[in-house]
Amino acid sequence: MLSKLLLYMLSYFGVMAVGPALFLLAVFVFKVNADNLFVQHPFGVCLTIALYMSFVILMFFCLQDVFIVFKPAPGTSPVSGAELINRLEKTFNSSTEGKKLFDFMKSNNKVVVTWSSSIDYFQLTSGGSTSKKRVIVLTIDEKKHNVFFIMKDKDWQWNLSKNFFEMSLNYSTGISAELSTEYRPAIAFSEDGGLKVDMKKLTYDSNELWLPIQSTALSSGWTLRGGMLPIFYHRILLALLFALIVFFLLYPLMRGSTHSKEAPGKTAPPAKTESRDVQFDVVAHLEKNMSYITTENIQFELEQLMKTQKNLVNQHTKSVFAVYAKNYFLRKDLKPDFESKIRIFAKENEINGLKQH
Numbered sequence: 400m401l402s403k404l405l406l407y408m409l410s411y412f413g414v415m416a417v418g419p420a421l422f423l424l425a426v427f428v429f430k431v432n433a434d435n436l437f438v439q440h441p442f443g444v445c446l447t448i449a450l451y452m453s454f455v456i457l458m459f460f461c462l463q464d465v466f467i468v469f470k471p472a473p474g475t476s477p478v479s480g481a482e483l484i485n486r487l488e489k490t491f492n493s494s495t496e497g498k499k500l501f502d503f504m505k506s507n508n509k510v511v512v513t514w515s516s517s518i519d520y521f522q523l524t525s526g527g528s529t530s531k532k533r534v535i536v537l538t539i540d541e542k543k544h545n546v547f548f549i550m551k552d553k554d555w556q557w558n559l560s561k562n563f564f565e566m567s568l569n570y571s572t573g574i575s576a577e578l579s580t581e582y583r584p585a586i587a588f589s590e591d592g593g594l595k596v597d598m599k600k601l602t603y604d605s606n607e608l609w610l611p612i613q614s615t616a617l618s619s620g621w622t623l624r625g626g627m628l629p630i631f632y633h634r635i636l637l638a639l640l641f642a643l644i645v646f647f648l649l650y651p652l653m654r655g656s657t658h659s660k661e662a663p664g665k666t667a668p669p670a671k672t673e674s675r676d677v678q679f680d681v682v683a684h685l686e687k688n689m690s691y692i693t694t695e696n697i698q699f700e701l702e703q704l705m706k707t708q709k710n711l712v713n714q715h716t717k718s719v720f721a722v723y724a725k726n727y728f729l730r731k732d733l734k735p736d737f738e739s740k741i742r743i744f745a746k747e748n749e750i751n752g753l754k755q756h
Contacts, residue, residue, distance in 0.1 A: 403468075407462055698734070
C-alpha cells in the first residue's frame with residue numbers, strides 16, 4: 400500500500416507541476432512577454448488557468464485508477480459477491496484472547512470494517528482521554544468483480560486540569576497508510592492501596608486492518624481499487640464546478656488590473672481622460688530614464704512590442720514603441736538588420752516621427 404501511495408502522490412505532483420513548468424518555459428526560453436499576455440488576453444489567461452486547475456482536480460481521482468489497484472493472481476476464479484462478504488466476515492469476526500479486535504458490518508453491497516480504541520488517564524491534578532477510530536468502507540461491484548475501498552479516520556481527545564481544558568476532533572477520508580503509537584502516563588492504585596504510575600499505550604498499524612482485506616479479496620479472485628469518487632461523471636462535474644469557481648474569482652481581479660480597451664458607450668469621459676494621463680506619464684517616464692537602459696534591453700522590448708497583433712496596436716503602444724525606437728537608433732551598437740525591422744513595423748502600423756529625437 401505504501402509504495403503505491405508514494406507512486407500516486409509523485410505522479411500527482413508531476414501533473415501539478417506541468418502547468419507552471421510550461422509557463423516558465425514560455426517566458427525564459429521562448430521569450431513570451433507575460434505582462435503583455437495578461438494585459439491583452441485576460442479572458443484567455445483566466446480560462447486557461449481555470450481549465451488547467453479542473454484538469455488537476457480530475458487527475459487527482461483518475462490517477463488512483465492507475466496506481467491504487469490490487470489485482471488477483473492470473474487464473475484465480477472469482478467467487479460470488481455473497482461468498483466474498485462471508486469470507487471477509489469470517490476473517491474479522493475472529494477474536495484474540497476472547498476480545499474482538501474489529502467490528503464488522505454488512506449491508507447489501509457494502510461492508511464496513513472498524514478498528515477503534517481509547518485510553519483514559521488520571522494524573523491527580525489533570526486527566527484526559529484519547530480515542531482513535533479507523534474505518535474501511537468496501538463497495539462490492541458484482542458485475543466487474545471489483546471492490547472499491549475508502550478509508551475514514553477520526554481522532555478525538557480531551558485534557559482537563561485545574562488551569563485549562565482543551566478538546567480536539569479530527570476527521571479525514573481518503574486512502575492512507577499509517578503507523579502511530581501514543582503513550583500516556585496515568586496514576587493508578589496498586590493492590591496494597593498505594594499509588595503507582597501506569598504507562599498506557601494506544602497503538603495502530605493500518606496494515607493490521609488492510610492486509611486481511613487485501614488477502615481475502617485477492618485470493619477470492621476480486622480486484623481492489625481506490626474508491627475516491629469512482630463514478631466518472633461525478634469527477635467531471637466536480638472538476639467543472641471548480642473551474643467555474645477559479646474563473647469567476649480570477650477574471651474580475653485580472654480584468655481590473657489591466658489597461659485593456661474599455662467597452663464603448665460604458666465609460667464616462669473623466670475615466671478616459673484619466674487613462675490618457677496615465678499613458679502619458681508612462682511615456683514621459685520612459686523618455687526620462689531611457690539613458691539608463693542598455694541597448695540589449697531596448698531591443699528585447701521592441702521585439703515584444705512587434706509581436707503585438709495589428710488590431711491590438713493602440714495609441715499607447717505606438718507611443719511606447721516610438722520612444723524605444725528613437726533611442727535605439729541613437730545607440731552605436733545597434734544592429735542594422737534589426738533597425739530595418741523596426742522601420743517596417745512602424746510603417747505597417749503608421750508610427751510616425753522616428754527620425755526625430
